[in-house]
Amino acid sequence: MIKPLHTLPFLAYLLVSIAACNTAGRGIFAKKTAREKYEDRIEKIESPAVMAWKKMGEKALLNPLSVPAPYAETGIFSGDSSDANAFLFSAGAGQKIVVSATRADAATFTSFLELWDASNPGSPKLLRAADTMLNSIEYAAAEGGKFIVRLQPKLASRGKYNLKIALSPILGFPIPNTIKSSIGSLWGDARDAGARKHEGIDIFAKKGSPVVAVTDGVVRRTGDGGIGGKVIWFNPAGENFSVYYAHLDTQYVSGGQRVSKGEVMGTVGNTGNAQFTPAHLHFGVYTASGAVNPLGFVQAVTPPALAPSIKNLDVWYKTSSKLKLYASPGKKGQPIAATGSRVKTVSVGKDFYKVLLQNGEKAYVSINDLTEKMKM
Template structure:
């Protein structure tokens, strides 16, 4: 698996330590890695990778990192060879709030490979994808800083379109379709247009061949700078480039025609990409149809709020009603909303499980469900829904409390002094 990051733009290629690693070294130098907070920060970064949620590109979310909670979030997603991956993070406040972005590629059976990193002084990552791959992106803020963020992940073509004044709609024959009674497969895409339409360099590079053959007729081949593949332009009416010529993106290489075995077809460009292993699909490299993320319609006022669900709902691995169910939540389950994406929320349960659920049917817990009287065995008010959690206080016998929600065998309650905590249920 070969993945390369663009050499332009605010990207650290891990030739030196990443911004994340430099920050972690600062924590260690100050001895903070031995404190509870420092250890929690390091653990949060590692755990987020293991619990990365699956998304589809394009993706957009708005979220919030609170200073009082040590947090990190991570995503897994697939990108197709030939696409250019663009990751952008905007944050509020723009200054004095650092978020570290780190990107890895997964190789089956192997550890993830570090690809690129950025901090929010340089809040973008751009990567050209040279193999079909699964990526993992982690976001983690510095300690003791609060802030909101908007993350956007999109993908588009890594090359410019090879025909002047044309686009995806003019492509009428795709890679891999049968040719000559299915005795061979089409090794490129056909882009139709008026005769003598300029065909242009899709990248900066060098012309490696100007020639003629039976299938392609008049052809030009060029090698983009820094890439391990060659671009093939065929059926030209006229060749304007010469071998060895250095060209820039958009320079005219020739004029569209129908030479070679295309003599009975309308003028078009056969555009192919060849590697050492043979022809590959050029469409992702030049496809101008770029999808944009769905608008965020879930109420962003609920971000960083504690909510409960009004009916049974599935917490899913992805913001998709068909995605894997991580947990089935009974009514009134307590959760913390961390982010919003399209019509979904990304939420974390009291046990640390994070997933997606629909943005409708959730209510804030500032209004209780009903008043209940506690039994003698319920007087310990815990800091978390665990019997091993610290006891915040011991309530008086016969106390009446406001029930705010539930989680498994615990109830979240508020007493008469507005102290909120967990008591055991059904004892």
């Protein structure tokens, strides 16, 4: 049960905090999101339900549940203020975040989906927002980092939803998928008896295999000599990083040339200091700060899978001292002490339930650990 707010100082603090989180880093003239417009409308309704809705949205954002990405769950909006959800996750350098929330039943409701930068703990910055159950959010995390997804429906909304947080590479793979290839040496591997570290990845393929542009862009320059042998420096269109291809056998492009994604730029070889190794492509990514791990820029990620069954959602279960609750899905998460005598299932994933505790907090539990339903 949400307790009424009795003190003006707390109310003032709450409103300032909400405004700060919603507008952080966007400037006073930023276009308002659908959620912010909705908040403006319901602020005129002086009711405990409105204040509880805003309070729980803020609480969820500042205290998100930690989840691995990719992540998926099917959940239920039960029409009360506890329906605010927020998830903290990490994305690697070069990964694109794709977040979607869709209806899982015939109910008609609107929810607000947001992606926040969580690099500054306690002061999230809004990156993207969507206001329907049809739109998805996409964000290219070139430098990686920590992020928060917040999902909250309008007041008194009821219905089931599917939420997916997916990751995919920003760039295409530099060797066509019709060619047999494998990633061998990784970022950070020792070189020259430990004197230096590998600043890229090595992709092994038959000598002469085509090497392609990983996206649209411009060839900055080509070269022949040094440890890289025959190389190509490539600037992706609209990005603040460069791509480096090395140990090529041939180069089909020249500096200043525009190329399209998938266009052949050269072939795999073993030039430079790779002359005594099997043919491979050294692939690197460089930002203004120097080399970064390029693996996330090109490696595909398995999409998140929804739960095979959602029949036990919105159900109360008895708890015991043996019930193991966690702060994140899976048994490697931080343990949470069970409070009260029961928990309610509010979402389900491939092998877990997210449950609502009697104190209003949320936790995760193995899908096999809840067995005794309660009649309510």
